[in-house]
Each structure stands twice: as C-alpha cells, then as structure tokens.
Amino acid sequence: MSWTAAILTLFPEMFPGPLGQSLAGRALDADLWRCETHDLRSFGLGRHKTVDDTPCGGGAGMVMRPDVVDAALASVSRNDGASCVYLTPRGRPLTQADIRRYTAGSGVTLLCGRYEGVDERVLEARSVEQVSIGDYVLSGGETAALVLLDACVRLLPGVMGSAESGVEESFSDGLLEYPHYTRPAEWNGRAVPDVLLSGNHAAIARWRREQSERVTRERRPDLWAAHLSNTTHSSVQEG
Numbered sequence: 058m059s060w061t062a063a064i065l066t067l068f069p070e071m072f073p074g075p076l077g078q079s080l081a082g083r084a085l086d087a088d089l090w091r092c093e094t095h096d097l098r099s100f101g102l103g104r105h106k107t108v109d110d111t112p113c114g115g116g117a118g119m120v121m122r123p124d125v126v127d128a129a130l131a132s133v134s135r136n137d138g139a140s141c142v143y144l145t146p147r148g149r150p151l152t153q154a155d156i157r158r159y160t161a162g163s164g165v166t167l168l169c170g171r172y173e174g175v176d177e178r179v180l181e182a183r184s185v186e187q188v189s190i191g192d193y194v195l196s197g198g199e200t201a202a203l204v205l206l207d208a209c210v211r212l213l214p215g216v217m218g219s220a221e222s223g224v225e226e227s228f229s230d231g232l233l234e235y236p237h238y239t240r241p242a243e244w245n246g247r248a249v250p251d252v253l254l255s256g257n258h259a260a261i262a263r264w265r266r267e268q269s270e271r272v273t274r275e276r277r278p279d280l281w282a283a284h285l286s287n288t289t290h291s292s293v294q295e296g
C-alpha cells in the first residue's frame with residue numbers, strides 16, 4: 058500500500074491542492090503516495106451536523122467537540138502505528154527529523170482544526186502529536202498540513218528524481234544551505250563568487266561549508282548552538 062496521508066478536515070476540497078501539481082502531483086498520479094480526506098462535518102451532531110460548541114470557562118470563538126473529532130479519528134483505519142498529528146500554534150516546532158520519521162512509516166494522519174482549536178481531551182486520549190509549523194497564527198490547520206505533506210512527499214522513494222535539487226540538502230547536517238548562483242556570470246553589476254567558477258571542487262566545497270556555517274550563525278543562532286553541541290559532542294565521543 059502506498060504511503061498514505063489521512064487528512065481530517067472541514068475543508069476536504071483544499072486537498073491535494075498545490076500538492077496535486079508538479080512532482081507531488083505526478084507522484085500522486087503514479088500512486089507513489091495517497092491523499093485520503095475525511096470530512097469532519099460528516100461526524101457532526103444532529104440535523105445541522107454540529108462540530109463545535111462554546112468554550113468552557115468563557116472566551117471568544119468556538120471549540121471543536123471531542124466526541125466529533127474522536128469519531129472521525131476512529132474512522133481512519135490506521136492501526137499500523139502511523140503518527141497522528143494535530144497542527145496547532147501551541148505545538149512543538151516541526152523538524153526535518155519529524156518529517157523523516159513520518160515518511161519512514163506507512164503514512165500519517167493529520168487532524169486539521171478550525172475555530173479556536175480542538176478540545177484538549179481528545180488529543181490527550183489519542184496521544185495525538187501537537188506540532189507547529191511556525192510562530193504565527195493561521196486560520197486553520199489545513200495550510201499547515203499542506204506544508205507538512207509537501208516536506209514528506211519530497212522524501213518518498215521515487216518522488217525527487219536525481220535531476221531535482223538534493224532530497225534533503227538543508228538540515229541534513231543541521232546547517233542552513235549555502236547560497237545558490239547560476240548564469241549569467243554577472244547580473245545587475247553583481248558577479249558570481251569567483252570560487253564557483255574556478256573548477257576547484259575542494260575549494261568550492263570548502264566555500265559552501267563556510268557559507269552554510271556563516272548563514273546559520275547569523276540567521277539561526279538556535280540551529281548554530283545545536284550544531285556546535287552536536288559537533289563538540291561527537292568529537293568528544295570520538296575521543
């Protein structure tokens with residue numbers, strides 16, 4: 058069975074969306090992965106298929122009911138230990154290691170919330186992973202799910218041909234990628250760095266590493282600190 062994304066959402070029509078185009082779209086057509094949507098509205102209560110209710114303790118907005126979300130999760134026949142992920146601004150940051158873990162299994166179940174979010178009890182009861190794609194508030198979980206899925210699909214076997222950019226060039230060593238250049242050699246009074254035109258592959262590799270380290274140090278001190286501790290740690294381990 059192909060790697061399957063089971064997506065629980067009030068807006069199934071948002072999927073596969075952009076992932077139906079380009080490499081991901083061709084991979085979908087080739088059954089290298091599957092996109093299964095489950096409409097949360099179909100698990101709603103009563104004549105109006107109600108999925109939400111007012112927040113206990115007061116406050117603005119509405120909260121998605123635990124019984125509705127639980128019935129939807131129960132309908133996803135994924136007892137093969139696939140991860141179940143709830144996208145939320147309250148989650149821990151999504152990392153490339155998470156993406157590798159999700160793609161190593163048979164698929165992933167993604168719960169897309171709306172309103173003010175989902176009742177905490179169903180997330181606890183089903184040990185749902187709570188994950189954030191960034192420190193900004195989206196209108197719902199669907200766009201975050203598309204981001205997570207894009208990162209997963211490109212890692213699946215057969216999706217990224219050898220011609221495409223490296224499958225995991227960024228983050229594979231915990232550093233941000235070096236800057237890229239192509240023709241023309243000079244543009245708008247700006248030249249491509251000489252080393253890249255030198256044909257000296259050792260020098261190019263050294264320059265790229267230095268650029269990755271510089272960019273990471275300047276833009277992501279958090280990643281840089283983790284990189285230093287990993288490299289220090291590994292050098293100590295080697296003794």
Ligand SMILES: Nc1cc(-c2ccc3ccn(Cc4ccccn4)c3c2)[nH]n1
Nearest residue numbers: 144145146170171190191194195197198
């Ligand atoms: N990294 C992320 C994830 C989200 C996200 C995911 C799911 C939902 C369901 C509702 N909202 C809106 C909302 C409004 C007010 C407070 C909380 N959330 C979501 C936002 N935003 N940023």
